[in-house]
Amino acid sequence: MKGSAFKFFPVTATFLISFSLLAESYDPLDPNGNITVKWDINSWTPEGYVAIVTIFNWQQYRHISSPGWILGWEWAKKEVIWNMVGAQATSQGDCSAYHSDPIPHCCAPNPSVVDLLPGVPYNQQVSNCCRGGVISSYAQDPETALSAFQITVGNAGTSNTTVALPVNFTLNTPGPGYSCGPATKVPPSQFHSTDNRRVTQAFMTWNITCTYLQNLAQRAPTCCVSFSTFYSPTITPCAECSCACASNSTLAALRGAAESTNSCIDPNTRYDELPAITTRGGSSASHPDLLYCTRDMCPVKIHWHIKTNYKEYWRVKVTITNRDFSRNFTQWTLTLQHPNFDNFTDAFSFNHRGLNPYGTFSNDTAVFWGVKYFNDILMQAGPSGNVQSELLFAKGKDFKFSHGWAFPHRVYFNGDDCVLPEPQNYPALPSNSPRVPSSFLSLVFIVIGLSLIEFVF
Numbered sequence: 001m002k003g004s005a006f007k008f009f010p011v012t013a014t015f016l017i018s019f020s021l022l023a024e025s026y027d028p029l030d031p032n033g034n035i036t037v038k039w040d041i042n043s044w045t046p047e048g049y050v051a052i053v054t055i056f057n058w059q060q061y062r063h064i065s066s067p068g069w070i071l072g073w074e075w076a077k078k079e080v081i082w083n084m085v086g087a088q089a090t091s092q093g094d095c096s097a098y099h100s101d102p103i104p105h106c107c108a109p110n111p112s113v114v115d116l117l118p119g120v121p122y123n124q125q126v127s128n129c130c131r132g133g134v135i136s137s138y139a140q141d142p143e144t145a146l147s148a149f150q151i152t153v154g155n156a157g158t159s160n161t162t163v164a165l166p167v168n169f170t171l172n173t174p175g176p177g178y179s180c181g182p183a184t185k186v187p188p189s190q191f192h193s194t195d196n197r198r199v200t201q202a203f204m205t206w207n208i209t210c211t212y213l214q215n216l217a218q219r220a221p222t223c224c225v226s227f228s229t230f231y232s233p234t235i236t237p238c239a240e241c242s243c244a245c246a247s248n249s250t251l252a253a254l255r256g257a258a259e260s261t262n263s264c265i266d267p268n269t270r271y272d273e274l275p276a277i278t279t280r281g282g283s284s285a286s287h288p289d290l291l292y293c294t295r296d297m298c299p300v301k302i303h304w305h306i307k308t309n310y311k312e313y314w315r316v317k318v319t320i321t322n323r324d325f326s327r328n329f330t331q332w333t334l335t336l337q338h339p340n341f342d343n344f345t346d347a348f349s350f351n352h353r354g355l356n357p358y359g360t361f362s363n364d365t366a367v368f369w370g371v372k373y374f375n376d377i378l379m380q381a382g383p384s385g386n387v388q389s390e391l392l393f394a395k396g397k398d399f400k401f402s403h404g405w406a407f408p409h410r411v412y413f414n415g416d417d418c419v420l421p422e423p424q425n426y427p428a429l430p431s432n433s434p435r436v437p438s439s440f441l442s443l444v445f446i447v448i449g450l451s452l453i454e455f456v457f
């Protein structure tokens with residue numbers, strides 16, 4: 001809905017967004033999440049320096065997936081890059097002033113650097129390089145939540161007083177989304193030898209902090225949430241227009257009143273009749289190419305089904321459905337905020353980690369991600385385009401099914417905020433039963449029905 005309102009007032013929207021950037025450069029579920037880029041000069045050359053540049057992802061649940069990061073900056077003087085190991089500049093720029101052999105790797109005043117792909121020869125690697133620009137979220141795997149390369153810079157200063165810090169850093173993934181602050185000189189990094197018996201230190205170090213802003217990444221949300229329960233036949237679908245509004249012809253097709261449109265795939269299409277889908281180019285993180293037709297037009301749907309009520313526990317089934325035919329989500333993350341996560345017991349086929357690393361907010365949030373080789377890739381729309389798990393909670397003292405308490409307060413997919421249904425549409429408790437029975441034979445049919453239809457809707 002946000003997206004559709006802005007569409008008519010592009011100028012106003014731009015203003016609103018630029019103002020809200022200042023206010024929203026902060027994610028309440030991960031207040032200290034950011035990406036830090038650190039430059040460590042480890043040696044001087046006759047006309048410059050050699051530095052290791054490391055990109056650290058401190059964000060708990062936002063990773064950088066393929067095709068990976070692109071780091072850009074502007075040189076403060078007339079610096080050139082003589083050599084890079086573990087990464088490369090995307091364009092060499094104009095090196096015609098150089099008569100040397102070899103010529104520099106990059107003479108552009110504003111280099112853009114990308115990671116190398118896995119499997120490059122050993123002499124072109126440094127540690128933590130060469131993962132095709134993919135960086136895990138910190139909760140998922142701290143060991144791969146960083147990426148590094150070595151850069152040899154010429155025409156630069158050769159002391160900590162003459163080196164000029166690069167300016168105007170950008171971090172793209174490859175779409176926009178991060179806003180980077182200025183480089184600031186910090187105390188030189190210290191490096192401990194593997195046996196921890198010797199410490200060395202960088203000659204000079206500077207840091208850049210980049211923060212993610214969903215508004216900058218895309219105007220419209222990319223995911224929505226739907227609900228159902230064992231105690232009510234109501235299924236609360238994703239709110240209409242959550243990510244975009246379906247066109248009138250799509251709505252007519254969904255009502256069965258017209259032929260399907262060309263802009264999306266009729267959800268009744270049989271899998272063996274699906275058109276051959278070309279993979280997404282990877283150059284744009286903007287709109288997904290081809291979706292199932294829905295009233296919410298979201299590429300990803302999260303379904304929260306309250307499945308079972310035990311004496312001391314309750315159980316939820318969570319399903320993530322990919323309705324985008326042109327995209328596989330590798331290393332996906334799902335972040336859920338619910339007051340009962342302080343008593344969370346288990347997730348059956350997802351990995352998970354509670355979030356409360358800084359003690360600045362209550363213990364009510366958990367990050368989930370797939371089990372390697374089992375469901376860590378959310379496949380493109382179709383028969384394999386979903387992953388699911390059951391979550392078991394011990395009932396805390398506040399536990400209740402009434403007043404929508406048992407539904408999550410926030411849901412993020414890959415770090416983007418998903419649109420929740422309108423509160424008045426939440427499934428209600430049956431009005432004639434003050435207590436919800438623990439098991440309900442007739443409802444078994446609803447559950448079976450659900451597992452058949454929750455695929456698309």
Ligand SMILES: *[C@@H]1O[C@H](CO)[C@@H](O)[C@H](O)[C@H]1NC(C)=O
Pocket residue numbers: 032033034035036058209
């Ligand atoms: C960036 O993240 C680190 C680790 O969470 C945190 O210590 C630091 O304060 C953050 N920096 C900014 C500018 O938010």
Ligand SMILES: *[C@@H]1O[C@H](CO)[C@@H](O)[C@H](O)[C@H]1NC(C)=O
Pocket residue numbers: 036037038056186187206207
């Ligand atoms: C610079 O960034 C690195 C990596 O995030 C961090 O460990 C270090 O504490 C930062 N230094 C300062 C002074 O912020």
Ligand SMILES: *[C@@H]1O[C@H](CO)[C@@H](O)[C@H](O)[C@H]1NC(C)=O
Pocket residue numbers: 160161
């Ligand atoms: C430069 O390095 C010298 C010696 O390593 C140190 O004493 C000095 O404080 C540094 N200057 C700056 C501006 O960092």
Ligand SMILES: *[C@@H]1O[C@H](CO)[C@@H](O)[C@H](O)[C@H]1NC(C)=O
Pocket residue numbers: 074075076167168
């Ligand atoms: C950095 O970017 C700003 C705005 O895009 C521009 O005004 C400024 O000149 C740039 N700085 C340098 C050194 O190019």
Ligand SMILES: *[C@@H]1O[C@H](CO)[C@@H](O)[C@H](O)[C@H]1NC(C)=O
Pocket residue numbers: 248
């Ligand atoms: C879609 O239908 C509504 C009412 O049915 C109408 O007001 C609107 O103009 C239609 N939009 C387009 C683009 O046809």
Ligand SMILES: *[C@@H]1O[C@H](CO)[C@@H](O)[C@H](O)[C@H]1NC(C)=O
Pocket residue numbers: 278279280325326327328379380
């Ligand atoms: C998704 O992954 C599967 C299996 O690796 C592959 O066959 C398919 O082409 C991929 N789809 C896209 C859109 O990249």
Ligand SMILES: *[C@@H]1O[C@H](CO)[C@@H](O)[C@H](O)[C@H]1NC(C)=O
Pocket residue numbers: 342354356363
């Ligand atoms: C927060 O959750 C962790 C487990 O995820 C638990 O060990 C800890 O006791 C909880 N803290 C509070 C204050 O509830």
Ligand SMILES: *[C@@H]1O[C@H](CO)[C@@H](O)[C@H](O)[C@H]1NC(C)=O
Pocket residue numbers: 312342343394395396397398
């Ligand atoms: C967590 O569950 C236990 C029972 O399993 C209950 O005694 C306790 O009060 C609950 N914690 C909270 C914070 O509700």
